[in-house]
Amino acid sequence: MSTQEPGVRRPPRRRRPPALSPLREHLRDTFWFAPAAGLVGVLLLWWAAAELDAAIVAAFQERREYEALGELVGLADDAKTIITTVSSAMMTFIGVVFSISLVAVQMASGQLSPRVVRIFVRSRITKLTLAVFLATFVLSLLVLAAYDGEPDPRKVTAVPLVQSVLTMAMVALSLVLFIAYVNSTLRLMRVSHVMDRISRESLALLKAQERDREEEVVLGPETARLTYEGRAGALRDVYIARLVRVARRRGAVLRLIPRIGDFVLPGTPVIAVHGGAEVTRKAVRRTVSVGVERTFHQDLGFGLRQLADIALRALSPAVNDPTTAVQALDRIVQFLAVAVNLPLGALRHRDGQGRVRLVQDVPSWTDLVDLGLTEIRGVVAGNPQVSRRMMAGIDDLLSLAPPGRREVLERHRALLVEVVERTVPDAADREFALTADRQGIG
Known part of the structure; x- marks a missing residue:
C-alpha cells in the first residue's frame, strides 16, 4: 500500500500489538513452561524461607533464649513427620491425578476432533495444578534436607519452622487446586463446554482484529519477495510488531502472501515488499512462525x-x-x-504515525x-x-x-x-x- 500523502487526515491510531504477543502464545501451547517456572519459583521461595529460619535461630541464640528455641525445635520435629508423609505420597498423587488428563484427552480426540486437544494443553488450571504439585514435592525434599538432627538448642544451626509452615501451605493449596482441576477437566470432557470454549476464543480473536472501514488503499509496485527458509508446516502466526517496525525503518509496506493457517513449504514466498528501501531476509528473520498445527492466535478460521x-x-x-x-x-x-x-x-497494520506498514490477508x-x-x-x-x-x-x-x-x-x-x-x-x-x-x- 502506498504511504499516506501529506495533508490527508490520518485514521485513528490503532492499538499497537504487544511486543511479546507471539512468544506468550507459543508458551501457552507448551506444557513445560509453567511447571519449570513453578520449580524455579519454589527454589527462590525456599531460599528466602531458609534465610528467615536462619535469622530466627540466630536471634534466639544471640538473646540466649534457649528454652523458646527448644520449643521451636520441637514444633519443627512434629512437622517433620507430616512433611515426610507428604514427600513420599506426592509423586504417586501426581501420577494418579494426571492420568485423568490423558484419559480426557483421549476421549476428546476420539469423540470430538483431534484439533480440540490443544484446549487441554492450554488449560491454565491443569498447568497450575501440575506446577504446584511438583513444587510441593521439591519443597518437601528441600525442607527434609534442612533438618540437622541436633537436639541441643545451643548447638542447633537450622530449625526449618518457616519452611515447614510454607510446605503445609503448599499442601493445602494443592488440595484446593486438585478440586478445581477435577471440576475443570470434567467440564472439558463435556462437548457443550468444549464448543463454548472454542466459540469464546474465536469471538475474542474476531473482535481483537481491528479493521479499517475506509476504502482500500492502492498497493504500490512490488519491489521484492522474501522466501521462507525452514521446515514445512502450518503458518501459526507472524510477529506483527517487528514487521511493522522493519517496514517503518525501510519506508516500505510489507504484505503477507500466505494466509495464517496455510501450509508453508521451504523456498516459497511469504512476504512481498512494496516500495521503500531494500528489506533483507535477515531483517525479518524469526517474524514468521511455522508449526505442526494451527493455533487460535491469529487464525480467524x-x-x-x-x-x-x-x-x-x-x-x-x-x-x-x-x-x-x-x-x-x-x-x-x-x-x-x-x-x-x-x-x-x-488487515492493515499501522505504525505509530498511522501509516500502513503491513497487510495481512x-x-x-x-x-x-x-x-x-x-x-x-x-x-x-x-x-x-x-x-x-x-x-x-x-x-x-x-x-x-x-x-x-x-x-x-x-x-x-x-x-x-x-x-x-x-x-x-x-x-x-x-x-x-x-x-x-x-x-x-x-
Whole structure:
C-alpha cells in the first residue's frame, strides 16, 4: 500500500500489538513452561524461607533464649513427620491425578476432533495444578534436607519452622487446586463446554482484529519477495510488531502472501515488499512462525474449522449424534452473526504515525460462511434435525446480513433445499426437514 500523502487526515491510531504477543502464545501451547517456572519459583521461595529460619535461630541464640528455641525445635520435629508423609505420597498423587488428563484427552480426540486437544494443553488450571504439585514435592525434599538432627538448642544451626509452615501451605493449596482441576477437566470432557470454549476464543480473536472501514488503499509496485527458509508446516502466526517496525525503518509496506493457517513449504514466498528501501531476509528473520498445527492466535478460521469437524464427526455413521451437530451449528451461527456486520478482508497494520506498514490477508465473509456450512450441509441427508437447524440459522443470518452479504447465504439455502429434495423421497418428510427450527427437532 502506498504511504499516506501529506495533508490527508490520518485514521485513528490503532492499538499497537504487544511486543511479546507471539512468544506468550507459543508458551501457552507448551506444557513445560509453567511447571519449570513453578520449580524455579519454589527454589527462590525456599531460599528466602531458609534465610528467615536462619535469622530466627540466630536471634534466639544471640538473646540466649534457649528454652523458646527448644520449643521451636520441637514444633519443627512434629512437622517433620507430616512433611515426610507428604514427600513420599506426592509423586504417586501426581501420577494418579494426571492420568485423568490423558484419559480426557483421549476421549476428546476420539469423540470430538483431534484439533480440540490443544484446549487441554492450554488449560491454565491443569498447568497450575501440575506446577504446584511438583513444587510441593521439591519443597518437601528441600525442607527434609534442612533438618540437622541436633537436639541441643545451643548447638542447633537450622530449625526449618518457616519452611515447614510454607510446605503445609503448599499442601493445602494443592488440595484446593486438585478440586478445581477435577471440576475443570470434567467440564472439558463435556462437548457443550468444549464448543463454548472454542466459540469464546474465536469471538475474542474476531473482535481483537481491528479493521479499517475506509476504502482500500492502492498497493504500490512490488519491489521484492522474501522466501521462507525452514521446515514445512502450518503458518501459526507472524510477529506483527517487528514487521511493522522493519517496514517503518525501510519506508516500505510489507504484505503477507500466505494466509495464517496455510501450509508453508521451504523456498516459497511469504512476504512481498512494496516500495521503500531494500528489506533483507535477515531483517525479518524469526517474524514468521511455522508449526505442526494451527493455533487460535491469529487464525480467524480455525474456530469454525474445529466446530465443523465436531459436527462432521457427530454425523458420521460410527457416532451418529445429530444433537451434537446441532450444538456445533449453534456456535457456528453465533460466530457468523457477530461477523456479519464487521468489516472483513485484509488487515492493515499501522505504525505509530498511522501509516500502513503491513497487510495481512484473512478470510472474507464468503470464506467464513463456506467454511462453517459447506461440509455440514453435504451430510445432512437423513438428519432432519440438522437440516432444520441449518435452515433456521441461515434465515437468522439473512435477517441480520446487509444486502451485500446475502448472496452467499441464499446460495447455501438453495443448496440445502436441493440436497434435501434429492435425498428425501417423501414430500411430507421433505417439508418437515426444510422447516426452520432453532432446536432442530425440539
